[in-house]
Every structure is written in C-alpha cells, then in structure tokens.
Amino acid sequence: MTDHSSRLFQHAQKLIPGGVNSPVRAWRAMGLTPRFIARAQGAHITDVDGNNYIDFVGSWGPMIVGHAHPRVVAALHEAAKAGTSYGAPTAAEVELAEMLVAAVPGLEMVRLVNSGTEATMSALRLARAATGRDRIIKFDGGYHGHADTVLVQAGSGVLTQGIPGSPGVPPAMAQLTLSLPYNDLAAVEQAVAQYPGEIAAIIVEPVAGNMGVVPPAPGFLAGLRQLCDRHGIVLIFDEVITGFRVAWGGAQSRYEVIPDLTCLGKVIGGGLPVGAYGGRRDLMAQMAPVGPVYQAGTLSGNPLAVAAGLATLKILTEPGTYERLEEQGRVLEIGFVAAAQQAGMPLIVNRVGSMFTLFFAPSPVTDLAGAQASDTSRFQKFFRLMLERGIYLPPSQFEAWFISLAHTKEDLEKTLAASGQVFSCLKNGQP
Ligand code: KE4
Numbered sequence: 001m002t003d004h005s006s007r008l009f010q011h012a013q014k015l016i017p018g019g020v021n022s023p024v025r026a027w028r029a030m031g032l033t034p035r036f037i038a039r040a041q042g043a044h045i046t047d048v049d050g051n052n053y054i055d056f057v058g059s060w061g062p063m064i065v066g067h068a069h070p071r072v073v074a075a076l077h078e079a080a081k082a083g084t085s086y087g088a089p090t091a092a093e094v095e096l097a098e099m100l101v102a103a104v105p106g107l108e109m110v111r112l113v114n115s116g117t118e119a120t121m122s123a124l125r126l127a128r129a130a131t132g133r134d135r136i137i138k139f140d141g142g143y144h145g146h147a148d149t150v151l152v153q154a155g156s157g158v159l160t161q162g163i164p165g166s167p168g169v170p171p172a173m174a175q176l177t178l179s180l181p182y183n184d185l186a187a188v189e190q191a192v193a194q195y196p197g198e199i200a201a202i203i204v205e206p207v208a209g210n211m212g213v214v215p216p217a218p219g220f221l222a223g224l225r226q227l228c229d230r231h232g233i234v235l236i237f238d239e240v241i242t243g244f245r246v247a248w249g250g251a252q253s254r255y256e257v258i259p260d261l262t263c264l265g266k267v268i269g270g271g272l273p274v275g276a277y278g279g280r281r282d283l284m285a286q287m288a289p290v291g292p293v294y295q296a297g298t299l300s301g302n303p304l305a306v307a308a309g310l311a312t313l314k315i316l317t318e319p320g321t322y323e324r325l326e327e328q329g330r331v332l333e334i335g336f337v338a339a340a341q342q343a344g345m346p347l348i349v350n351r352v353g354s355m356f357t358l359f360f361a362p363s364p365v366t367d368l369a370g371a372q373a374s375d376t377s378r379f380q381k382f383f384r385l386m387l388e389r390g391i392y393l394p395p396s397q398f399e400a401w402f403i404s405l406a407h408t409k410e411d412l413e414k415t416l417a418a419s420g421q422v423f424s425c426l427k428n429g430q431p
Contacts, residue, residue, distance in 0.1 A: 002049055032383075041068050060266065080304060100264065130293075
C-alpha cells in the first residue's frame with residue numbers, strides 16, 4: 001500500500017522539482033512512485049505507509065554503521081545541546097581532521113566542506129591553481145558532483161573535448177574537460193600526449209560507483225599515478241563513496257596507490273552534510289587564508305555534522321569491522337550468483353568490499369559502455385519485484401548497493417531468498 005507516499009509525492013511535485021531534492025530519488029528510471037520514508041533503524045527503513053524494507057541504499061553510502069546508531073544519535077544530542085553552529089573553529093573539527101589524516105595515506109592536510117560536490121570542485125580548483133593549467137581528465141560514468149567543470153560528457157571521439165553534460169554548463173567550460181573510458185590507460189596516455197603541458201588534473205573514482213560498481217582494472221590506478229608523475233599532473237582520487245567504505249584508509253590504501261589530492265564525503269559525516277578534500281601539504285598550503293586559492297563555507301566543519309562523523313568513524317575503528325563488511329559482501333555476492341545460476345539467469349556481480357552492483361549482463365562489466373549494454377529493463381522489473389518482497393534497492397542500474405554493519409545474517413538470507421524467487425519470475429516472464 002502506498003497511499004501516503006502517492007499523496008505526498010503528488011503534493012511535493014507542486015513545490016519541489018520532480019517532488020524530490022535530488023533527482024535519483026524520484027525513481028523515474030523505475031517508473032514507480034518513490035516511497036517517502038518515515039524512519040529508519042539499523043538496516044531497516046519504514047515508509048509513510050508503514051511498509052518495512054531491508055535497506056541497501058544506505059543514503060547512497062553514509063549509513064555504513066546502520067541508521068540511527070545509538071552512539072551517533074547520542075553524539076548528535078550532546079552536540080546540539082551546546083549549540084548547532086558557531087561559524088568559528090572548534091576542537092572537534094581538529095579531532096576529525098586528525099582522524100582523517102591519520103587514516104588516509106595521501107592526506108597530510110585536510111579541509112572540511114559540506115558535500116562531495118564542494119570537495120571535488122575545490123580540489124580541481126586547487127589543482128588548476130597549483131599547475132597553472134586549465135584542462136582536466138575525468139572518466140565516462142564517473143560522477144563527481146554537479147559543479148560545471150565535471151558535469152561534462154565525452155565528446156564525439158575519445159580525444160575530442162568534452163561537451164556539456166547539462167544545459168547551463170558553458171561549452172567553453174566543458175571543452176576544458178576530457179572524458180575518457182574508465183580502465184583505459186592507453187586513452188589517457190593518448191590524451192596527455194595530445195595536450196602536452198595542458199592537463200592540470202586527472203580525477204577518478206578509484207572504484208567506480210556511479211555507473212554501477214566497476215573495480216579498477218589491475219594496473220589502472222598505478223598507471224595513472226606514473227603518468228601523473230611523469231607529466232606533473234595532479235592525481236585526484238574521488239573517494240566520496242570509497243573513503244572508509246572499501247577500507248579504513250579508502251581505496252588508496254586497499255590498492256596502495258597514493259593520489260596527490262583526495263576527496264571524501266558520505267561516511268565521514270555519518271549521514272550529516274560533510275565533505276572534505278586534502279592531500280599533499282605543499283598543495284593544501286595554497287588554500288586561503290594561507291595561500292591565494294579561495295574556498296569557503298558557512299557551515300563547513302559544522303558541530304553536528306562533525307559529531308556524527310566522529311561517532312561513525314570511531315565505531316568503524318572497532319576490531320574486525322572491515323572483515324565483517326567483507327564477509328557480508330562475499331555472502332551476498334556468492335548467494336546472488338548461485339541464485340541466478342539456479343534460475344538460468346545471466347548475472348554479473350561487481351563488488352569491492354561492502355559496495356556492489358548486479359548487472360543483468362552476459363559478460364564482465366568493466367566500463368560505462370559495458371554497464372549501459374546490460375539489460376536495464378530487466379533491472380527495472382527486478383527492482384520492483386524485490387521491493388514487493390521488502391528489499392529496498394537503489395532505483396537505478398547505475399548506482400552502488402551498500403551493506404552496513406547493521407545488516408544481520410537473517411537480513412542477508414531474506415534478501416537472497418527473495419532474489420531467488422525474483423530471478424525465476426524474471427526467467428519465466430512473470431510480471
Ligand atoms: P554530494 O555533492 O552529493 O555530497 O557528492 C557528490 C559525489 C561526488 N563523488 C562521488 C563519487 C559521488 O558518488 C557523489 C554523489 N553520489 C550520488 C550517488 N551516486 C549521490 C546521490 C544523489 O545524487 O542524490
């Protein structure tokens with residue numbers, strides 16, 4: 001039953017574009033009414049009609065310790081009693097900075113902002129300032145927030161300049177961004193050779209999450225590192241998703257490739273608005289007020305967001321955390337593959353730790369073209385049938401699923417049982 005969600009959605013659309021404050025939440029790719037959520041606890045969310053779901057969206061990554069974790073709620077309550085924002089430095093911000101720098105290999109200095117978009121926008125501005133160059137390289141299917149400079153899609157040919165990924169992005173801006181196939185090191189080498197001395201930065205999701213999950217091919221990240229070293233290009237890892245998700249020190253520690261700058265978000269805010277960027281001291285020292293590169297934010301380092309972030313990270317420091325997340329991911333991956341085989345359903349599961357994506361594809365998915373070639377209409381049916389069985393998945397083929405420490409063995413078993421039923425429904429063409 002979705003009466004309340006439907007009524008709310010109808011009303012919301014009169015006031016908010018698409019009825020949502022972020023487009024993917026409108027479930028347009030699924031052709032269904034989005035569920036308006038009333039509350040969440042642990043691995044479960046409940047919509048305004050009282051329907052309860054096992055949640056694999058996790059607010060798109062932040063909720064790695066589960067919703068409404070008692071220690072996070074208590075930390076927020078304590079912080080709020082002391083005020084909600086001062087616009088002045090606090091000891092807690094220093095504690096969070098210390099934790100981030102100690103955890104993430106590439107961080108010598110870090111600055112907190114309010115979103116992943118702000119983090120990548122600032123890191124790219126810094127890279128351009130530090131190199132005196134204007135062009136940047138990103139990858140097809142890579143999403144780095146909605147700043148003009150990264151809302152760019154590949155030009156007609158691999159080496160042609162980017163074209164606006166959205167109306168309102170000036171072509172002059174888009175042309176400075178080259179978008180290349182993910183995992184294609186040769187294309188990057190060609191682009192760098194095509195624009196000698198002009199590339200300021202390469203920004204990459206070290207594990208792609210925004211075309212669905214696509215892991216880096218062996219040698220891809222190390223190849224980018226070597227290329228950047230050879231040509232004085234700033235290597236930026238966008239770890240907004242992977243930071244503290246795929247390892248305590250992020251993908252850079254998991255794959256042992258250290259970028260010059262790192263962007264963080266999601267998990268480090270524990271569900272409150274936090275982003276961060278940081279890296280080499282010689283680069284970060286160029287940021288105002290020390291250096292000339294400007295970036296600012298009224299609510300950056302906000303006491304509530306910092307409290308939720310600190311509480312979340314402290315929970316993640318507990319022994320066995322990442323082994324547990326890895327094991328939960330492994331159980332689901334093996335289970336989905338087995339259930340699909342049982343139903344004679346071609347399925348690819350791309351997984352790194354506790355982030356993964358199911359593609360209805362006959363062969364491995366290693367880049368955006370591969371992801372787009374998967375059976376997205378079958379994914380849409382899969383989404384609906386899983387929702388009807390109480391499993392809440394990302395409403396898009398091109399997103400990552402997330403497991404939290406709160407997902408129980410029963411949650412995983414229920415999810416796998418539901419997937420087995422759904423795979424056979426799909427195989428038999430049942431609606
Ligand atoms: P935000 O500005 O949404 O906090 O972060 C932007 C961003 C930057 N980098 C990466 C790798 C990201 O995944 C994101 C945001 N991720 C999307 C989901 N894939 C957020 C969900 C949404 O847009 O509503």
